Amino acid sequence: MQSRFPPTVYLSACDVIHLVQRFGLSRCIAGVAERIERDFLRWPEFDKSARVACHSSDGVIELMPIADAQEFAFKYVNGHPKNTRRGLPTVMAFGVLADVDTGAPRLLSELTLTTAIRTAATSALAARTLARPECRVMALIGNGAQSEFQAIAFRDLVGIHTLRVYDVDPDATAKLVANLNSQRLHVIICNSAAEAARGADIITTVTADKTNATILTPDMIAPGVHINAVGGDCPGKTELHADILARADVFVEYEPQTRIEGDIQQMAPDFPVTELWQVLSGTAAGRKCDTDVTVFDSVGFALEDLSALTFIREMAAQLGIGDIVELIPQTSDPKNLFSVLGPQSADHRVAALV
Amino acid sequence: MQSRFPPTVYLSACDVIHLVQRFGLSRCIAGVAERIERDFLRWPEFDKSARVACHSSDGVIELMPIADAQEFAFKYVNGHPKNTRRGLPTVMAFGVLADVDTGAPRLLSELTLTTAIRTAATSALAARTLARPECRVMALIGNGAQSEFQAIAFRDLVGIHTLRVYDVDPDATAKLVANLNSQRLHVIICNSAAEAARGADIITTVTADKTNATILTPDMIAPGVHINAVGGDCPGKTELHADILARADVFVEYEPQTRIEGDIQQMAPDFPVTELWQVLSGTAAGRKCDTDVTVFDSVGFALEDLSALTFIREMAAQLGIGDIVELIPQTSDPKNLFSVLGPQSADHRVAALV
Numbered sequence: 001m002q003s004r005f006p007p008t009v010y011l012s013a014c015d016v017i018h019l020v021q022r023f024g025l026s027r028c029i030a031g032v033a034e035r036i037e038r039d040f041l042r043w044p045e046f047d048k049s050a051r052v053a054c055h056s057s058d059g060v061i062e063l064m065p066i067a068d069a070q071e072f073a074f075k076y077v078n079g080h081p082k083n084t085r086r087g088l089p090t091v092m093a094f095g096v097l098a099d100v101d102t103g104a105p106r107l108l109s110e111l112t113l114t115t116a117i118r119t120a121a122t123s124a125l126a127a128r129t130l131a132r133p134e135c136r137v138m139a140l141i142g143n144g145a146q147s148e149f150q151a152i153a154f155r156d157l158v159g160i161h162t163l164r165v166y167d168v169d170p171d172a173t174a175k176l177v178a179n180l181n182s183q184r185l186h187v188i189i190c191n192s193a194a195e196a197a198r199g200a201d202i203i204t205t206v207t208a209d210k211t212n213a214t215i216l217t218p219d220m221i222a223p224g225v226h227i228n229a230v231g232g233d234c235p236g237k238t239e240l241h242a243d244i245l246a247r248a249d250v251f252v253e254y255e256p257q258t259r260i261e262g263d264i265q266q267m268a269p270d271f272p273v274t275e276l277w278q279v280l281s282g283t284a285a286g287r288k289c290d291t292d293v294t295v296f297d298s299v300g301f302a303l304e305d306l307s308a309l310t311f312i313r314e315m316a317a318q319l320g321i322g323d324i325v326e327l328i329p330q331t332s333d334p335k336n337l338f339s340v341l342g343p344q345s346a347d348h349r350v351a352a353l354v
Numbered sequence: 355m356q357s358r359f360p361p362t363v364y365l366s367a368c369d370v371i372h373l374v375q376r377f378g379l380s381r382c383i384a385g386v387a388e389r390i391e392r393d394f395l396r397w398p399e400f401d402k403s404a405r406v407a408c409h410s411s412d413g414v415i416e417l418m419p420i421a422d423a424q425e426f427a428f429k430y431v432n433g434h435p436k437n438t439r440r441g442l443p444t445v446m447a448f449g450v451l452a453d454v455d456t457g458a459p460r461l462l463s464e465l466t467l468t469t470a471i472r473t474a475a476t477s478a479l480a481a482r483t484l485a486r487p488e489c490r491v492m493a494l495i496g497n498g499a500q501s502e503f504q505a506i507a508f509r510d511l512v513g514i515h516t517l518r519v520y521d522v523d524p525d526a527t528a529k530l531v532a533n534l535n536s537q538r539l540h541v542i543i544c545n546s547a548a549e550a551a552r553g554a555d556i557i558t559t560v561t562a563d564k565t566n567a568t569i570l571t572p573d574m575i576a577p578g579v580h581i582n583a584v585g586g587d588c589p590g591k592t593e594l595h596a597d598i599l600a601r602a603d604v605f606v607e608y609e610p611q612t613r614i615e616g617d618i619q620q621m622a623p624d625f626p627v628t629e630l631w632q633v634l635s636g637t638a639a640g641r642k643c644d645t646d647v648t649v650f651d652s653v654g655f656a657l658e659d660l661s662a663l664t665f666i667r668e669m670a671a672q673l674g675i676g677d678i679v680e681l682i683p684q685t686s687d688p689k690n691l692f693s694v695l696g697p698q699s700a701d702h703r704v705a706a707l708v
Contacts, residue, residue, distance in 0.1 A: 004441045013683035017694050025695060047408055054401055054421045056454045061426045063417050067408045072415045074430070076450065078457020087358045088456050089688045094681045096430065100410045102442055103432020112683050116691055148692035172689050179692045327448045329367035329466050334443045335526050337470055338502035338533045340371050341379060 006099065010325040011109040011316055019315050020113065029153045031315070033121035035307040043277040045069065046303060050257035053234070058082050060234055066302035072098040073306035075111050079234060081208040089145060090208050091115060097309050105327055107313050111305065116146050118308040119300060120153035122253070123228045126296040127158050127202055129279050130251055130286045131226035135201035136161050141193045141215055142207035142231055143167035143176040150204050150230070151176075155185055158202070162186040166196040194220050205239045207231040212266075215239040218247070223291040232263040233299040240295070242266045248293040251276050251286070253301035262297040273297070360453065364679040365463040365670055373669050374467065383507045385669070387475035389661040397631040399423065400657055404611035407588070412436050414588055420656035426452040427660035429465050433588060435562040443499060444562050445469060451663050459681055461667050465659065470500050472662040473654060474507035476607070477582045480650040481512050481556055483633050484605055484640045485580035489555035490515050495547045495569055496561035496585055497521035497530040504558050504584070505530075509539055512556070516540040520550040548574050559593045561585040566620075569593040572601070577645040586617040587653040594649070596620045602647040605630050605640070607655035616651040627651070 011019075020028050039046075051064040059080030066073055077093035084090060093111035098104060127135070138160045140147055144167070154160040163185055167173045177187050190196040197203050197220040205215045208231060216227065221244055232238040240263045250273045252258035264271055276296070278284035287294050316322045329340045365373075374382050393400075405418040413434030420427055431447035438444060447465035452458060481489070492514045494501055498521070508514040517539055521527045531541050544550040551557050551574040559569045562585060570581065575598055586592040594617045604627045606612035618625055630650070632638035641648050670676050683694045 006442075010679075012680045013694075014680055017683060021695055049406065052403060052406055052417070052419055054419055054426055054454075056421070056423070058455055059457055061419075061421070061452060061454070061457050063406070063419055063428055065406055065408055065415075065417055067410070067415070069410070072408055074417055076428070076452075076459065078452070080455075080457045083456055084688045086456070087688055088360075088458060089682070089685070089691065092457055092459070092682045094459065098415060098430075098432070100408075100415070101412055101434075102437055102440070103413055103415050103434045103446055104442065105430065105446070105448065110681055110683065113691065113694065144689045145691040169689075175687065175690050179690070325364075326366045326368055327464055328443070328446045329371060329464065331443070333529065334438045334441055335498045335523075336529050336533070337443065337467065337499035340367075340467065341375055 005330050006104045006106060007324045008105045008327050009107050009322040011107070011312065011322050013110040013112065015316065015321045016110045016113050016312060019312060019319060019321055022319060023315055025152060026156050028117055029121050029149070030156060032118050032308050032311050033125045033157060035311045036118065036122055036304050037125055037280060039303055039307045040277040040280050048254055050254070050260060051302060064302035064305060066306050067100055070100055071306065072100050073302065073309055075302065075305040077111070077115065091145065095305055095309055097313065107309060108325065108327070109309060109312060114308050114312060116149040118304045119146060119230065120149035122304050123150055123204065123230060123296065123298060124153035124157035126251065126276055126298065127154065127226055127228055129276065130294040130296060131158065131202055132224055132287070132290055135159065135226065137164065137200050138202040138204055139164045139196040139200035141166050141196050141203065141205045143172040144206070144208055146206045146230065147176050148179045150206060151180055151185060152183060154202065155183070160202065162188065164188045164190050164196040164200055166190040166193055200225065202226045202228060204228040205231050207239060212236060212238045214241050216244060217241045218243045221293055223293065225293050227293070227295045228298065229263050229295060230298050232297070233261050235260060235265060238263045238266055245295060248295045249287070250295045250297055251279065252297050253299065257301060258297055258299050261299040264297055359684045360458045360460060361678045362459045362681050363461050363676040365461070365666065365676050367464040367466065369670065369675045370464045370467050370666060373666060373673060373675055376673060377669060379506060380510050382471055383475050383503070384510060386472050386662050386665050387479045387511055389665045390472065390476055390658050391479055391634060393657055393661045394631040394634050402608055404608070404614060405656060418656035418659060420660050421454055424454055425660065426454050427656065427663050429656065429659040431465070431469065445499065449659055449663055451667065461663060462679065462681070463663060463666060468662050468666060470503040472658045473500060473584060474503035476658050477504060477558065477584060477650065477652060478507035478511035480605065480630055480652065481508065481580055481582055483630065484648040484650060485512065485556055486578055486641070486644055489513065489580065491518065491554050492556040492558055493518045493550040493554035495520050495550050495557065495559045497526040498560070498562055500560045500584065501530050502533045504560060505534055505539060506537060508556065509537070514556065516542065518542045518544050518550040518554055520544040520547050554579065556580045556582060558582040559585050561593060566590060566592045568595050570598060571595045572597045575647055577647065579647050581647065581649045582652065583617050583649060584652050586651070587615050589614060589619060592617045592620055599649060602649045603641070604649045604651055605633065606651050607653065611655060612651055612653050615653040618651055
């Protein structure tokens, strides 16, 4: 009866790195974006909730569950801006897919690299939907771990050919420039956020500080700009001046979560926003004219992780990547969990120890 | 710099089975109970929330997070009563311990076997605190995967020597009786819940059906009985007649969660309950006299899993059990996640595939 037990596949960080290397980052970003769009178009099918956050002085740890009738997914993810000082990533993540009809976990995967890919894919999908079609220049403010992924996603899916980059940490900018060296992108290093924003069609903010920062102020925002606000994603962690939001059309992933975590946490609870899936499905308007300022107040939503998990599961299966892990004990009689301990299960061998 | 990265230890189902076999189940139950009591005594130190449940027609999948200033823990657990028909366990679980100050996951472990141990440990701890001291006879209604663990925990921690057992499934009862054969317990097979309850000092209900069942009615409850109600743990899943609750002193783990999931979901929102930690710490009364009926309306709380996870981590370290898994990609520069993809990361090798 053991063979009936559905296996749990494990994809380590190495496995997913290998997978992305094999298919190429561009193809993975495009594949995840396509999957996210498809899943956003069936938005009402999902059992959605705002993620559960556990805050501490230096960061946050979050669990992000979601399910449709077939699959349950969740992601574990942290956000600790000071981690880089001790050589650790700001964001670390892993996640699980499980069968809704039995509860059996079927996939356990790294999601740190995958989160960077799905966040960039979501940003680019939103910009393709909300920005002016002829956008070619993007300001990229915040040049940390997510920045290359944003750059490549916007090049591939939006048509960006010039980046105006800025970070408070010049080493981060130097790293970004070096990484984009062979990426067919014209990169201009700027000395301030204001300078980066100048002449940009799209402004992406992807900063990490856990404060109510004001990365962008209204004077930096030209008519027609699309703002892709990625780093304001936690209570007390915002990037945009409230007046930018007040004058713009603001789009969000899942309103109940963004009210708590997004840049709109600065605004009144009835501040009008539109969910991205509504624009994708044609049930709400996106940009109305070329001079509108649009803001995608992105915080990261569980559905994007479900989409990414199903994508990498499919790619891993194509490549034959992944190990089977025994997370769940297997018994011939499921009511006989006790039997896994063997014939004399209770208190033998105690004497032999200590 | 890779050596600075804190490792994630993985304990598979086999590892934890081996661990319990080595130390003995009795010692593990006692160790977990001790850990749970110690953690319940520092209750205010924990960041607590009701677990997040995703309900489907046949079951529920839950995430149970909790943290103190040092450690974050969560458990994934399902409850699918019909699973046994396809050879799968009703309850499957795994969990994680992470560092609060960095968010790094440090332990990934099976928790199916461990959940049975911690549930039994919590039940016995509550009974030791709330039942009359001279309890020797326990009714055990529901003879499935959890039942042996309850039996042994109550034998060891409460002094039960006689079990009156009943299940709607006679095979489950036969399995329980066989498993307890060498366990120094006098086991009496009963033909109904009412018969099992007759003469019992403690009544444990640990049934699985996802319905508002009425396993116990007021006529079965003698003065002085302690009821350990384990199986009413989900909205729409209860075991006790409301009149039993109305006449008893009811104790719970974490009130906000039990209001939703426990047998008290049948009662008014202001129905009085006492949290177990208050009795343990002496800030609230437990049983007031020998004729009181006490109910432990147990649903399973995240803190019990944190206690169990820290216990098995310590035991595994003593035995040198466990593997290191690379859930998180490691880079020499944490801001350079892109570098894990290698020198020409974006879209090489695409052509070679498909």
